[in-house]
Amino acid sequence: MHILSMADLPIKGKRILMRVDFNVPVDDRGNVTDDTRITAVIPSIKYILEKGGCVILMSHFGRPKGSFSKEFSLVPVAEYLEKLIGIKIKFASDCIGSEAKRLAEALRPGEVLLLENLRFHQAEEHPDKDPEFAKQLAGLGDCYINEAFGACHRTHASVVDIVRYFPGAAAAGFLLQKEIRFLSETLTDPKRPFYAIIGGAKISSKLGVLKALLGKVDALFIGGGMAYTFYRAEGIEIGDSLFEKDLIPEAAEILQTAKSKGVPLFLPIDNVIADKISPEASIRTVPVAAGIPKGESGADIGPETIELFTEKLQNAKTILWNGPLGVFEIEAFSKGTKAIAEAITKTPAVTIVGGGDSIAAIRATGYADKITHISTGGGATLEYLEYGTLPGIDALANSDRG
Numbered sequence: 150m151h152i153l154s155m156a157d158l159p160i161k162g163k164r165i166l167m168r169v170d171f172n173v174p175v176d177d178r179g180n181v182t183d184d185t186r187i188t189a190v191i192p193s194i195k196y197i198l199e200k201g202g203c204v205i206l207m208s209h210f211g212r213p214k215g216s217f218s219k220e221f222s223l224v225p226v227a228e229y230l231e232k233l234i235g236i237k238i239k240f241a242s243d244c245i246g247s248e249a250k251r252l253a254e255a256l257r258p259g260e261v262l263l264l265e266n267l268r269f270h271q272a273e274e275h276p277d278k279d280p281e282f283a284k285q286l287a288g289l290g291d292c293y294i295n296e297a298f299g300a301c302h303r304t305h306a307s308v309v310d311i312v313r314y315f316p317g318a319a320a321a322g323f324l325l326q327k328e329i330r331f332l333s334e335t336l337t338d339p340k341r342p343f344y345a346i347i348g349g350a351k352i353s354s355k356l357g358v359l360k361a362l363l364g365k366v367d368a369l370f371i372g373g374g375m376a377y378t379f380y381r382a383e384g385i386e387i388g389d390s391l392f393e394k395d396l397i398p399e400a401a402e403i404l405q406t407a408k409s410k411g412v413p414l415f416l417p418i419d420n421v422i423a424d425k426i427s428p429e430a431s432i433r434t435v436p437v438a439a440g441i442p443k444g445e446s447g448a449d450i451g452p453e454t455i456e457l458f459t460e461k462l463q464n465a466k467t468i469l470w471n472g473p474l475g476v477f478e479i480e481a482f483s484k485g486t487k488a489i490a491e492a493i494t495k496t497p498a499v500t501i502v503g504g505g506d507s508i509a510a511i512r513a514t515g516y517a518d519k520i521t522h523i524s525t526g527g528g529a530t531l532e533y534l535e536y537g538t539l540p541g542i543d544a545l546a547n548s549d550r551g
């Protein structure tokens with residue numbers, strides 16, 4: 150598969166349209182709480198500016214479902230980027246249309262324009278609804294760079310469809326290249342034992358990946374909200390814990406597949422439970438066998454699970470981790486995630502942590518510096534592992550014939 154690098158593109162005097170992933174976590178007041186995805190593309194932006202080009206940045210942010218909503222505006226991200234990079238960031242209040250066109254055309258070398266959230270248009274996520282959308286975006290730049298690894302598993306307009314308008318002028322950014330290189334080197338033929346730790350809120354978003362992982366890993370460790378659907382599949386009482394009723398059969402199937410393949414699948418053996426998911430909650434620890442009573446819900450893995458997971462992870466050579474093991478945003482429920490973060494950094498393994506919440510969780514533990522590779526992609530990392538490529542990468546591979 151041959152993909153152009155941004156280093157192959159003519160930059161001087163050109164308008165470089167760059168798809169980035171500024172889908173960063175924010176708090177209730179809209180403040181950026183983890184800027185990994187922003188800082189990660191700054192070297193590429195600076196490279197273009199230094200080479201005498203100008204940059205038009207485009208990104209999605211949250212899930213606004215195809216129409217404008219202030220909550221999902223990229224304005225706070227523009228302000229954040231401006232402080233970080235130290236130059237004025239121009240802003241277009243719509244990613245296509247006359248204002249975006251005018252601002253893009255007026256850009257001078259050394260200048261940066263950020264377009265408003267791509268997902269304010271339905272056609273970003275559903276390109277068939279309006280093929281003109283990708284064409285209009287493409288019309289803003291002379292060259293296209295994909296620097297949004299975290300969005301490469303999506304067949305979205307700004308990731309896939311747009312590429313066809315840049316024959317011989319669509320390339321992978323430095324960050325995207327680094328992600329692909331690292332993941333293919335470490336995950337295509339991983340050093341074994343290879344373990345995956347999967348947590349986070351729901352099974353639904355990680356179902357395909359959980360199944361795929363069973364064919365690749367030497368053991369699977371599950372925690373976080375998704376564990377409770379597995380418990381339900383085993384007939385264990387989970388009280389008011391988060392779970393996905395429709396996915397109980399799928400969870401049962403995963404447990405069965407693990408058994409038949411002989412892949413150890415570890416679920417938490419005890420849980421920190423609470424009367425509410427809040428810093429003021431009254432909390433206690435219960436073994437799984439006791440069940441979780443009505444009126445209480447599981448919010449973190451318990452100390453015995455920490456001990457079990459830590460011991461089992463000891464001999465790992467490769468560890469992939471996606472999704473926190475509890476509601477890590479609240480101190481009282483962050484112990485499991487923190488303890489496992491510490492545990493994996495003490496193993497001799499190559500450690501890969503991916504995804505927005507996972508990055509925030511690992512940073513909150515203070516162990517981020519000791520992780521071998523923090524990937525900007527969550528779902529993208531997992532799907533790369535599942536398929537060995539991603540739609541956004543394939544699109545670039547097919548576009549290098551100028």
Ligand code: AMP
Nearest residue numbers: 349350351373374447448472475476506
């Ligand atoms: P994901 O994006 O699927 O990786 O999910 C991350 C979210 O899962 C975080 O915001 C956590 O607070 C949440 N989470 C983890 N464990 C639990 C749990 N036991 N109950 C509810 N939410 C959880």
